[in-house]
Structures are given as C-alpha cells and as structure tokens.
Amino acid sequence: MLTAKLIVRLFHSAAKIQRKRMVLTVTAIAWGTIAIILLLSFGEGLKRSMDQGRRGLGDSLVILWMGETEKAYAGLPAGRPIRLVPDDVELVLKSVPEIASASGEMHNWNVQLVNGRTALNKRVVGVHPAYGELRTSYPQAGGRYIDELDQRLKRRVVFLGNELARSLFGTEDVVGKTLLVADMPFTVIGVIQKKRQMGMYGGPDSDRATIPLSTFEAMFGRRYLSNFIYKPVADDLAPVAKRRLMEVLGAKYRFDPADTRALYFWDTIENTKVFTKMMIGIEIFLGVIGALTMIIGGVGVANIMFAAVTHRTREIGVQMALGARRLYITGAIVLESLALTFAGGVVGIGVGVTIVQILAALQERAKSEAMEFLGAPTISVPIAVTTVTLLGVIGLVAGYFPARRAVSVQPAEALRFE
C-alpha cells in the first residue's frame, strides 16, 4: 500500500504545478457548499418560523362549528340546526376518552371596552379555563389565565390580548387594573404573551378580551356555543376521537354520526401533516438547488483531476511498471480528489456558517414582518450531514472517472507518453 506520506508527496507536486487551477476549483466547491448551507439553513429557519406560527393557533387542535343536518335521521327531517351548549364540553370529556382536553367558546364581536377616556369596540370571547392551554394563550409574567374558580363563581375577570392592552392602557403592564366591559367593571388578570399566529378564526388572539364562559353567558344571555375546540390524547387517535364525538353528540341531538354537515370540523392535525409534507418539499427543492451548485464545483474537480492524470501519465506508467495494483493508483487519485473537495468544503462550511450567524443576528434585530416571517437561518445536524455526504459523493465521483482512465491504458503506452 502506498503510504500516506507518498500520497501527500504526489499530491503536493501536482498542487505546485496547477496551483491556480486548484485554487479556482476549491473556490467552486466552497461556493457550492456555501450555497447549499445558506439555502438549507434558510429552509430550516422558515420551517421553524412557520411551525411556530402554526402553533400560535394551538397544537394538535380540532375546532368545530355548528351546522345543519343534511340527512334525515330517526324520523326527523334534514335541515335542522345543531346547536351545542356549554354542558356538552363535560359530556364529551366524560364519554370520549380519546379527547384529552376541550373548551366551549362564545363570541361577541362588538363589545365596548372602556378605560378612563379610551373606549374601543372589540371582540369579547367567553371560554372554559382549558382554552388557554389549547390555544397556546399563555399569560405574561405577573398575570394568569382564567381558572376553574373564575368559571364557577362567574367572576368578572378579563384576560387581554397584548395589542389590545396596549391600545387601551398604553402599556402591557395592566394586571390588577379595572376595565369596563359593556359597562361592567372587570379586573384584568393577565395579558397574553406575544405570539406569532398564522391560523386564526375570529381575529387574532392579540386583539381580543377573554372572560370566563359562565360570566359571558350571564352577561350576554347566550345559550349556545359559537365554537367547540378539543385536543385528542394523541395525534393518531384524532380520527377515533372525531368518530366517537360524532356518536355521542349525534345520540344527544339525534343526528346521523355520518352527517358531515351537522358539525363542521377544522382539523389542524390534518393541516399539520400537509404542512410538514410541504416543508419537506421546500427543503428538498432548496437542497437540490444547492446540490446542483455543488455539482458544478464537482465538475471542476473532475476536470482538474483529468488534467492531473494526463499530466502524470508517465509517472503512473512507472508505478504500474514497478507493480502498483490498480487500487493503489486509483486510490491515490480518488484521495486527491476527496482532499480537494473537502478543502473546498471546509472553506465553504466556515464561510457559510459565519454568514448564517451574521444573518441570524441581523434577523433577530429586524423589525419588519417579512423578515420575522422568514425566520432566522438555522444550521441543523441534518444540514451538516447532508452537506458532508454530498461533498464526499462529489469527491468520489470526481476522482473515480479520472482514476479509471489512468489505469485503463497499458503501462507500455503510459511510459511512452510525453
């Protein structure tokens, strides 16, 4: 076996002869590496940002609206409206073990909120205490969400969206202050943590006031829920949970559990699956673009290796005459190609990572919505693995073909080469 030293020597002498071309080749590979790292890290950043935005609505959440029966059932005609009441939440939780958590929801989209001389007409929502968790509406430090006691005692407490708090009070530090909701004094118990919310119904969570459902019912004299939201025990149990829920409610309100118009479902779990596939698609797309850029660099490596092999034909002939097996000769050439590729790769990874970090730092300070949505570019382990694997494959392929050509000639022919 050729010793490493020998290979390094041979490599070094080739490097001297073609230094300029080698620098260009290494640059091409470095450029390809930078491209793939940037593209993939932007993809990753976008994915994380979108994921975060998606979670803004709630994680593994199913939302349902009231509908009208489409099928006649049990002697009752089609076209009956189905209306759920707050007690149905308890019924569903008791009868469907696949549902982990649920909340009813009532909306009044035009309620006057008054603080001193500031008066705004905004959406007020009445909810069960579980709603906060389900809709990822977490209170800022110092505040709290609506709890069981609030619900049981019909307390006049209000949980505010951060934007709304700012519009009403000029600050988000408003816990304990009093707010008039439809002329009734309410105590502010918490303000929502800022969140990015991509999916929404009934306006963003940042611009609404939330009160206990019991208080809402009493104040506005409502009986029926506007929405019903729940979360299954596990994502893969979602279809079972949905079927059981339809059975339980169908039995109570006498509609066919297969009647798709009786209740409308918005299954964000399904959306997440589609979304995940879409993001994988985007990542593959970005990866392919990066890989193509890198392959152009690889063509450069193959080119310089072909030149090197031609240049060294006679030396290779001598080695063959002295009894070098094919593997020694091809091995040295492939190693050389890998060395060139990885030299470019190391430069590319270094520069790429630096650029990503600078951009991430800039993005953090940026205020524009678009930049926020794009997300901070992020380098992940799969990105690193993809990049290094691609480098390896390109190095191998770029070395293999010149190496194969080098050993394809008879030693006598190689020795004659001038």
Next chain:
Amino acid sequence: MFWNGKNGRNGAHDEGNGHALIELAGIRKVYDTGAIKVEALCGVDLAVAENEFLAIVGPSGSGKSTLMNIIGCLDTASEGSYRLHGEQVAGLTIDRLAEIRNRRVGFVFQNFNLLPQLTAYENVEMPLLFKGTPTRERRERVQHLFEQVGLADRMLHRPVELSGGQMQRVAIARALACEPAIILADEPTGNLDTTSGRDIIGMFEELWTRGHTMVLITHDPAIAARTRRVVRVQDGVVVSDEKAA
C-alpha cells in the same frame, strides 16, 4: 540448448534447471490506430533460459522495444503464446500482471523514469511498498541496495540532484528491490556518457554472475558484444540469434 528451447516443458516454476524462463511463440503485435494497422511484431519465437545474458538488437522501429514491453508484461501480445516461469501470461488480470512485474521483472529504462518529486530512497522503496514488505525489512533492504550500487551517501537526494550515471544506478537498485529473476534494460546507456555507460554494463555483468537473467535492448554493437547471446530483430521478426563464443 537454451536459445532454441521453445519446445521445452511448461508449467513448472522450477528455476535453475535449465528450462526456458521466457518462452515466446508466434508473438504478433498489431497497433491499430484506426485508419492504419501497424504490425510491430510478426511472429516472434524466442526462448530465454535461466541466467542468460542476452542482447536484443535492431534498428529503430524494428520492434525490439515492443518485444521488451511484452517480455516485461508492460503490454500484451495481439497473438501468440508467452510463458513466463511457465505461466501463460495472456488472459491474466491487470493486478496479476502488476504482481508479476513487481516480483519477477526489474526494469531499467533509458531515461531512468525515476519519480522526480521523490527522493532516491523513496524511489527504490516504491516496489517494496507495492509488494507490502514490512517497514523494518524495507528499510534494511533499501539501505542494502544503496550500498550495493555504491550510492549510500546519496539516498536522500532528489533525482535532479544526481548525475545520469547515479540516476541509472538508483534505477538499478529499484529494479533489484524485489529480487526479480529477470532484469530488463531498454537502452540503459543511451543517455549516459561512455564512462558511466561502461560502469552500468559492468554492474549488469556482475548481476549476471550472481544469477540474474539479463535482457538488454540496445543498438550499440559494443554493448551487445559484452553479452553472451545476441538476438537481432528486424521488421518485427528475429533475423538472427547468436550465442557468443
């Protein structure tokens, strides 16, 4: 007799029993350049026994270099049979041919063919690396070879720092590295001054007396005269084969 022993036996690798070491029969070599076909060898029969000292002579373009390439397994014949140590060479794999060149044949070229970026030591070491000789043994062997060719003080020099005669001696040391039975030399003195050339031929004679089979390609009658058998090649055929008195 050695030189017409082509009808001798086959198979046995038995060395030193007087049977032919190199057996060529009906060797033809055609270079096909597409448009024209050049026949470099047109039916060569030749047998060389163990420990012969032979010169292949002929004018340029006669096919003597082609013949040497075939004998040294650097090229394959288009037609005919070549047995080396009784082993049929045609159809052997590339790696097996490499092994044969490594173990059984030592090459000495007109232009030395030392690798310029390696030291003299590393050049001589190379066949041993290919053979897989352990480090310690390799070091001793290379050291010994340099002493043998009288260049122990030049081991760490690069080829460019050596004179032609010295380079050819390094090449001889390299050819001897794996103790091959056959030394093939293609115009070994062609690029040397008379004195160095004479030294080199002297070394070949010494190697011959130590049991190596020496095959020289030359067009220099003075050198051919120093050998014990002269095979004359012309237009791709052997025209005469004379054993020295």
